[in-house]
Amino acid sequence: MKKYLFIFLVxxxxxxxxxxxxxxxxxxxxxxxxxxxxxxxxxxxxxxxPVGGDxxxxxxxxxxxxxxxxxxxxxAMGKHLESYLDRLQENLPESVSIYEAGRLVxxxxxxxxxxxxxxxxxxxxxSIDPHWWHSPLAVRRAVRYLGRELEKxxxxxxxxxxxxxxxxxxxxxxxxxxxxKELAVIPKQDRKLVTAHAAxxxxxxxxxxxxxxxxxxxDERNPSPSYLAETIDTLKRENIKAVFxxxxxxxxxxxxxxxxxxxxxxxxxxxxxxxxxxVNGYANLFKYNVNNLVKALGPSPSE
Amino acid sequence: xxxxxxxxxxxxxxxxxxxxxxxxxxxxVAVSAPPDHLTVSVSETREVNAWVDFRFSxxxxxxxxxxxxxxxxxxxGSRREDGDLTLRLTDNxxxxxxELLWPAELKDxxxxxxxxxxxxxxxxxxxxxxxxxxxxxxxxxxxxx
Numbered sequence: 001m002k003k004y005l006f007i008f009l010v011x012x013x014x015x016x017x018x019x020x021x022x023x024x025x026x027x028x029x030x031x032x033x034x035x036x037x038x039x040x041x042x043x044x045x046x047x048x049x050p051v052g053g054d055x056x057x058x059x060x061x062x063x064x065x066x067x068x069x070x071x072x073x074x075x076a077m078g079k080h081l082e083s084y085l086d087r088l089q090e091n092l093p094e095s096v097s098i099y100e101a102g103r104l105v106x107x108x109x110x111x112x113x114x115x116x117x118x119x120x121x122x123x124x125x126x127s128i129d130p131h132w133w134h135s136p137l138a139v140r141r142a143v144r145y146l147g148r149e150l151e152k153x154x155x156x157x158x159x160x161x162x163x164x165x166x167x168x169x170x171x172x173x174x175x176x177x178x179x180x181k182e183l184a185v186i187p188k189q190d191r192k193l194v195t196a197h198a199a200x201x202x203x204x205x206x207x208x209x210x211x212x213x214x215x216x217x218x219d220e221r222n223p224s225p226s227y228l229a230e231t232i233d234t235l236k237r238e239n240i241k242a243v244f245x246x247x248x249x250x251x252x253x254x255x256x257x258x259x260x261x262x263x264x265x266x267x268x269x270x271x272x273x274x275x276x277x278x279v280n281g282y283a284n285l286f287k288y289n290v291n292n293l294v295k296a297l298g299p300s301p302s303e
Numbered sequence: 304x305x306x307x308x309x310x311x312x313x314x315x316x317x318x319x320x321x322x323x324x325x326x327x328x329x330x331x332v333a334v335s336a337p338p339d340h341l342t343v344s345v346s347e348t349r350e351v352n353a354w355v356d357f358r359f360s361x362x363x364x365x366x367x368x369x370x371x372x373x374x375x376x377x378x379x380g381s382r383r384e385d386g387d388l389t390l391r392l393t394d395n396x397x398x399x400x401x402e403l404l405w406p407a408e409l410k411d412x413x414x415x416x417x418x419x420x421x422x423x424x425x426x427x428x429x430x431x432x433x434x435x436x437x438x439x440x441x442x443x444x445x446x447x448x
């Protein structure tokens with residue numbers, strides 16, 4: 001009997017302590033990962049982003065809204081990635097703050113010449129590139145800011161959060177140094193990143209690449225023959241060594257480009273850092289992208 | 304008395320004084336403090352949050368950051384130091400003074416310093432240092448930031 005009473009009491013205390021934890025809602029898997037690392041179980045983290053979802057199409061469901069109303073903080077990526085944030089704030093009680101993790105990270109603007117290749121209408125025409133996570137140093141900054149915000153909701157754990165923040169920041173600095181070393185084998189003339197849309201601005205600025213977004217590589221609609229011809233001309237003129245689709249590539253177009261130009265097809269890159277069963281976690285997704293770039297743009301073994 | 308020229312002159316003078324006094328006051332205020340929209344701002348100054356990160360090849364005894372005479376941050380006793388600080392930017396720039404104190408027996412140490420100001424690109428500085436060293440660090444960003 002005593003044994004059962006003990007188990008009952010332990011269960012009750014676990015349930016109560018879990019219920020007492022402040023709830024933090026995240027809008028991107030990267031944020032979930034970072035909050036879990038920084039708080040180490042001291043908050044309850046609820047990720048509203050669905051597995052396999054599209055970052056630029058996603059909007060929270062009514063069920064997500066209910067969960068958010070119970071939260072102390074909703075964490076967004078910011079830089080206008082979540083175009084619904086104003087409406088979200090209007091529907092949340094004043095006690096729930098929305099924190100934009102990327103807000104204070106220095107912005108990279110989409111080159112006006114590439115504005116038509118922005119990932120969606122909200123991110124075109126000279127606006128800010130919202131994909132700040134392509135630079136580990138930008139993520140390092142965001143983690144520092146996020147750590148300071150989490151300290152405010154968990155003042156009793158300030159010292160531990162500060163220490164963990166320092167650890168994650170050091171890892172991100174190492175990740176950047178690793179990337180610099182790996183990418184060093186790619187000659188200057190081959191540092192051209194041809195992707196479907198202008199999502200790699202932060203990466204290109206950090207590692208001295210030229211971004212060449214080519215509309216249509218990822219497009220679900222088939223481009224016209226004249227557009228395809230124009231794209232082939234551009235790729236030939238720029239002496240492009242490889243093109244990189246993103247995770248939802250249109251194989252037919254890629255095949256046409258490959259057949260017409262002989263330009264190598266790189267492995268798909270993770271633009272939105274939404275992982276899957278094979279590749280997940282920020283560092284792994286970033287390394288996956290860098291390794292694919294090195295494989296396609298670096299010197300071949302015979303060189 | 305009523306209708307006498309002296310009385311009328313007195314009334315005239317008093318009325319004149321009553322008119323002149325507020326006019327003087329009004330014109331005086333206008334000269335000493337022109338309206339805001341007429342003033343020309345020579346330089347724009349704003350307070351910003353920043354984070355500084357140091358790496359040292361040897362152990363410094365003291366590290367201090369000053370802006371003018373104001374001590375913004377201090378540390379020491381570790382090969383890696385970082386911290387939050389608030390500084391004033393004038394026309395998108397600032398002049399900081401780094402004061403470093405090294406053990407007397409130390410010949411040379413290399414210092415790597417980076418500064419991250421909210422929403423602005425990182426600035427980095429590397430230098431050799433020894434003894435009681437003062438280094439000026441002129442922070443400047445492009446206007447678009």
